[in-house]
Amino acid sequence: MVEGVGRYAREAVAGMGSAGRMVFGAVRASRDVRTWGPHATEQMMKLGVGSLPIGILIACFTGIVLALLASYAFTNAVPRYLVGTLVQKTVMMELAPVLTGLALAGRVGANIAAEIGTMRVTEQVDALETLAYDPIAYLVTPRILAGLVMFPVVVGVAMMVGLGAGWLASMGLLDLSSEQFLKGARFFFSEFDVRYGLVKAASFGVAVTAVGCAAGLETRGGAEGVGAAATRAVVTSAVLILVLDAFWAVVWLLGRSV
Amino acid sequence: MKKRSNDFLLGLTILLSLALIILVTLFLQETELGTRRQKVVARFRDVGQVTVGSLAVIRGVKAGSVEAVELEPGGWVHVRLSLDKDVTLPPDPVVLLGASSLFGEWQASLTPRRSVPAGAEVALQLAESAGGGTGILPGAVLPDVAQLTTVAGSIAGDVASVAERVQVAFNDSAARELRASIRNVNNLSAELARTVRVQSRNLDTVSVNVREGAASLARASTAFARSVARIDSATSKGEVQAIMRDVARTATQARDAAERINRMTLSLERTEVSLRSVMFRADSVLLKVHQGQGTLGLMVNDPGLYRNSDSLMMELRDLIADLKKNPKRYIRLTIF
Known part of the structure; x- marks a missing residue:
């Protein structure tokens, strides 16, 4: 057991080291625009535009459920318009970034890990190196850049859709007027809420794509290794999302008031 | 061609998303542009x-x-x-x-x-x-x-302190005394209720009287109002001034009469003193008469004198009759 703990610790530190090295390499390779430029749009389309439906679906149901949950939780002692406050704050600052990030970790992280892992086990990555292409600039930089740009886009749309779904649910399913919901939504609203959610989403995008790329590049063996890499990418991305969520909360929310 | 289409779609997605985020933020902040x-x-x-x-x-x-x-x-x-x-x-x-x-x-x-x-x-x-x-x-x-809660908290603390003191003071004997007091209060309240019932009946009567009195007052006030109206009209004709002059004159005459009466009273007092003196003297005279002192007393108290006087009167009457009949026997008138 002691040996197992030691092995896991070594692998974790080695993984963080390789991921850090890879992110640093991707930043350094961002100067090589001619290498990653032609692939950036494709990756953004795949990661971002392709992920919009799942993000919208998650946000839609989240908004509805939050409105119903708030209505259920608030007794007569609490004004009903606070349903709007709870939906706005929760969707924008927490649920839209985290749930969308987790969904994209499964979709995007696994996709990247499987794609690059397959390239690794079929020696396409080695072929790139043989052709004097930097695999980091060719494979990792456009993906991390796509995650950095498109995660906030998807999460931003999810925020607005979640808020709108909560608004419609409050009017349609609850005995709440549009004015009441908007009063609650505006009650403690600050543009910081949007900024906070988008910055978190960008950090999640970098984490998910970097972990996916690292898992793919470290793939060993055949198809089994690719599957393991995809699984590792999803699990690590999900954990990293939760860790980053707590990190941003401590950094930005601790000691801050509306 | 496909790459350009992807670029357009990606750019459109990003721009639309940014626009949506900005618009919703401005909407929630109620920002009015322009x-x-x-x-x-x-x-x-x-x-x-x-x-x-x-x-x-x-x-x-x-x-x-x-x-x-x-x-x-x-x-x-x-x-x-x-x-x-x-x-x-x-x-x-x-x-x-x-x-x-x-x-x-x-x-x-x-x-x-x-x-x-x-x-x-x-x-x-x-x-x-x-x-x-x-x-x-x-x-x-x-x-x-x-702040209001702080004040309320302070009040609550005071109430708790009072409650604690009450708890200390409220022992078994106090409870028994309190029960006895409650019974007494109960009896007292029953008595009070009876008294109130009686008094309420009295009050009913009083209220009826008061109502009637109020009606009388109303009538009196109406009459007074009429009198005032008359006085007002009389004032306007100068009759009150004449009455007042007459009253003043009458008062002057009354004062003179009172002075005369006063003088008469003084005179009467003096007359009374004199009368009393006369009466005292008369009384002493009558006492002497009664006691048979003096001539008159003797005359009043002596029957023999009465009889002699009576016979004297008879003889005198006879003499007068004889004198009338034979005046020459007693009167001799000569000239020279």
Whole structure:
């Protein structure tokens, strides 16, 4: 057991080291625009535009459920318009970034890990190196850049859709007027809420794509290794999302008031 | 071609997403782009929990929001309000900051100075913050729920202390005495109820009498009013002046009569004294007569004298008759 703990610790530190090295390499390779430029749009389309439906679906149901949950939780002692406050704050600052990030970790992280892992086990990555292409600039930089740009886009749309779904649910399913919901939504609203959610989403995008790329590049063996890499990418991305969520909360929310 | 299509779709997605985020943010912040708004600045010593974005209301109606909260020299805080351009400020306006709900929401109320809630603290704040310069309104902070809760907590502490003392004082003997007192109070209340029933009947009678008395008073007042009206009319003809002159004359005559009566009374007193003296003397004379003293007493008290006098009178009557019959026997008239 002691040996197992030691092995896991070594692998974790080695993984963080390789991921850090890879992110640093991707930043350094961002100067090589001619290498990653032609692939950036494709990756953004795949990661971002392709992920919009799942993000919208998650946000839609989240908004509805939050409105119903708030209505259920608030007794007569609490004004009903606070349903709007709870939906706005929760969707924008927490649920839209985290749930969308987790969904994209499964979709995007696994996709990247499987794609690059397959390239690794079929020696396409080695072929790139043989052709004097930097695999980091060719494979990792456009993906991390796509995650950095498109995660906030998807999460931003999810925020607005979640808020709108909560608004419609409050009017349609609850005995709440549009004015009441908007009063609650505006009650403690600050543009910081949007900024906070988008910055978190960008950090999640970098984490998910970097972990996916690292898992793919470290793939060993055949198809089994690719599957393991995809699984590792999803699990690590999900954990990293939760860790980053707590990190941003401590950094930005601790000691801050509306 | 496909790459250019992807670029367009990606750019459109990003731009639409950004536009959506910006529009929703502006909508939730109630930002009005391109609308001219009027600015009002008020100064305070403290702004409580008012922040940028807090509501500005006039008579409870939303008129704008707090645009800025700034620290100023001299220990002042300036609050800049952004109001709708159509809003008309109340006369002699002041700005009051206070909680608008129990959930930490504060607002700035623009109100006429005459409508400020009574309170020495608020008046003091307004007086202190006045004179901040042209266009700077005086402001005050109303007591918030926390302060009221603190006072309520202090009161609750006092009540708890009193309750504790009551608990110490309220032992078994006190409970027995209290039960006895309750019984006594019960009996007393029964007696009181009976008394009240009796008195209520009396009161009914009294009230009837009072009602009748009131009716009589009403009638009397009506009659008095008529009399006053008559007096008023009489006054207008000068009859009262004549009556008053007659009364004055009569009073003068009465005074003279009284003086005469007074003099007569003095005379009568003197006459009485004389009469008493006469009576006393008469009484002494009669006493002497009764006692047979003196001639008259002898005459009154001696029957023999009465008889002699009677016979004398008879002889004298005979003599007179004889004299009438034979005057020459007794009277001899000679000349020379």
